[in-house]
Amino acid sequence: MNFIDEIKWTDDGLVPVITQDASSGRVLMFAWMNHEALRKTVKDNVAVYWSRSRKKLWQKGEHSGHFQTVRELRLDCDGDVILMRVESRSGIACHTGRESCFYRILEKEIWCEKEPVLKSPDEIYSGSADD
């Protein structure tokens, strides 16, 4: 059985992917892959996701330049979630211009924004789609 078939894909043919910075251990983002996205990711060693909203393949960084080089792919015990450890040259994973998408922390039952914006989204995308 090949590594694609060992994964338990959703009925929509997707698998959730947790992306973690390989150096710092920070969890950067959460996204989805289909078969083709995973194959491309493995082949080229650069993160490619499936955009559920745009319904198309999405190479992280294709608009923003915030590419993610893949250091390691892990599969969980149930075979239905991937953990991808990456190196991000830009240090920005979030479309808001922050290092991580997980920048809101719960404090006294309020989600508080705690992380600096490293680059403004206007500057990152200048009219093109977020990625």
Place this chain on the structure above:
Amino acid sequence: MNFIDEIKWTDDGLVPVITQDASSGRVLMFAWMNHEALRKTVKDNVAVYWSRSRKKLWQKGEHSGHFQTVRELRLDCDGDVILMRVESRSGIACHTGRESCFYRILEKEIWCEKEPVLKSPDEIYSGSADD
């Protein structure tokens, strides 16, 4: 708006949760919460999930003793994924007796088991449900 309503829940009323060890940064597991699981988690500071297979609340550790004390809850930019940073006294998160559920690493297109079993599942559960 309260912190529960700020989350974009799935049509099934769930939110995916990435659980990370607060000290080591290791990603331990991936599971789901419903409103009640999140409320209990916040109230008691101990991880409670929703089991999609058993269709019931599931306090992590209720059978295994592998409780997770919550150190921090984070929400992503889209408001539809939670990152929970925990402390695990036992050091075991996976029902296979490993530290992390993500113990298979892709090497030359083969998922290779790379992590030691710290405690045998028979010993952990002795007939009760995995958790």
